[in-house]
Amino acid sequence: MSGTPDPLEKSYAQNHRWWRWLTGGDSLQDVGEQPDYRFTLANERTFLAWIRTALALVAGGVAVVQLVPEFSVAGGRRILGIPMILLAIVVSAASYRRWQRNELALRLNQPLPPSRLPWLVAIGLLLVGGLALVLVALSGGGGK
């Protein structure tokens, strides 16, 4: 596969300073070699999986506050929902940068950069799960 840069993509990057700022300088297409398209598509799917994770966290967080009956602890639903939504904001923000760094590594034929995102999400979900357990236990286990 030849490394022909997409001319459209290139001119866009040259003409939009905000875009250069957002992507950290040069257009991706100017760097390295075009990787196997399967890797690019896999990177895109991984990005989408992270976005879905963020959306699931938002939906979960909002649903806890809107739909779950109040716990015996005042504001318990918000204590549970807000960390989930904050985690979603972090995942959304980090996912683009991660996609971009992976794509860059693919083009330069380098190992994929390490990421703390899975660790962060695991810790966050552990906390949320622990909180949920405490709230349910404090509510007496039975219905109120």
Next chain:
Amino acid sequence: MTRRSEGVIDVGLQAERTYLAWTRTGLGFAAAAVLLLRRAALGERWLLVFGVPAAVTAALILLRAQWRYRVTVSKVQQGRSTAAPRLVAAIAGASGVVAFGGLVSVLFTR
């Protein structure tokens, strides 16, 4: 007929899996939109500010996925990169806005 012979390009069904991943993501936006719009319908009208864009994003992703599948297959055929940084940035941004809307809805509704 032509489409069938061109189908050879999607070896390993890479483009199809990517298309399905986009579809699932569109449905994810739709689910978040439903929760925000539900709250808006229950009296918190200002949540339309987040609910409507979330629903529009879902619709655009689901429509675009069909078209993008064909674009991807044709780009692969021509040996061009399928990377779409602008699209990826836009989706990450939309997800951030929806998450922010969710946070605001949780903080400022009764």
